[in-house]
Amino acid sequence: MSENQSYVARRFQLHGLAGISDRTLEMHFKLYEGYVRETNRLEAEIAEILEDGRIDQDEMPAYSELKRRLGFEYNGMVLHEHYFDNLRRHAGGDPPRDGAFTRAAEASFDSYAAWKTDFVGVGKMRGVGWAICYADPVSGRLTNHWVTLHEVGNVAGFVPILVMDVWEHAFLLDYAPAERPKYIEAFFSNIDWRTVEGRLPGGR
Ligand SMILES: [Fe+2]
Numbered sequence: 001m002s003e004n005q006s007y008v009a010r011r012f013q014l015h016g017l018a019g020i021s022d023r024t025l026e027m028h029f030k031l032y033e034g035y036v037r038e039t040n041r042l043e044a045e046i047a048e049i050l051e052d053g054r055i056d057q058d059e060m061p062a063y064s065e066l067k068r069r070l071g072f073e074y075n076g077m078v079l080h081e082h083y084f085d086n087l088r089r090h091a092g093g094d095p096p097r098d099g100a101f102t103r104a105a106e107a108s109f110d111s112y113a114a115w116k117t118d119f120v121g122v123g124k125m126r127g128v129g130w131a132i133c134y135a136d137p138v139s140g141r142l143t144n145h146w147v148t149l150h151e152v153g154n155v156a157g158f159v160p161i162l163v164m165d166v167w168e169h170a171f172l173l174d175y176a177p178a179e180r181p182k183y184i185e186a187f188f189s190n191i192d193w194r195t196v197e198g199r200l201p202g203g204r
Contacts, residue, residue: 006043007077009036012084019186020087024173031169032084035076042070075150079130082163088192095193100200101161104135108142116188119144119162123184128167134158140201161199162191 012029015022046066049059094112095101105115115133122144123131130147134155142161147153164187171183 006040007036009033010081010084014084014087014089016089017087017186017190018091019174019182019189020171021174024171027173028080028165028170029084032077032080035073035080038073039070039077042066042073046070071151072149075147075154079132079147079150079160079163080165082160083130083165086162086192086195087187087190088195089190091190091192093189093191095191095196099193100197101193104140104142104161104200107140115142115144119164120181120184120188122146123164123166123187124180125166129153131164131166132160133162135161135199135201137201159199159201162196 009032012025014025017025046063049055049063049066055063102112105112109115109118119131119133125131125146127146127148129149129152131144132147132154133142133144135142135158137157137159143155143158145153145155164184166180166184168177171180171186174186175183
């Protein structure tokens with residue numbers, strides 16, 4: 001991979017959120033930057049193996065390990081960008097009642113409340129990972145999914161609409177491990193629904 005194809009860590013103007021401290025965000029940005037660095041590093045190492053145009057048998061174990069780790073780091077980078085992007089300061093809580101997200105939730109579930117119950121339920125699942133609301137790009141239907149680590153459970157080709165980090169690092173400086181529901185409540189009070197609606201198929 002040439003230098004100019006490397007990923008550059010984005011800067012997020014995110015601070016002063018409700019219930020998620022600046023200290024948590026600063027630490028989280030650093031973690032995110034680590035995923036960007038590792039993605040670039042793994043891609044460079046893989047490119048090195050490919051340089052002579054083939055993968056020798058003795059290179060296969062290392063190549064396989066790099067490729068497996070690439071799935072973890074790559075998704076870690078992309079999901080954190082979605083997560084930070086769907087948060088904002090002075091957000092308003094629930095989405096606008098007549099907005100595109102509410103309409104999509106009502107078309108896919110019985111109501112926005114039913115969608116939220118499911119999404120929050122996914123967020124409370126034990127384990128380390130993400131709660132993600134995806135849209136089916138063909139039908140526009142919303143479904144909520146649990147993603148283990150960063151890469152297990154993503155639905156191929158589906159569009160991430162709302163992304164919530166529920167790794168403990170996302171809230172441990174602010175809440176006890178057993179207080180994940182409080183963090184989820186805080187997350188909801190900071191959602192940037194305009195960004196979320198812009199991600200809906202045909203939303204922009
Ligand atoms: Fe995270």
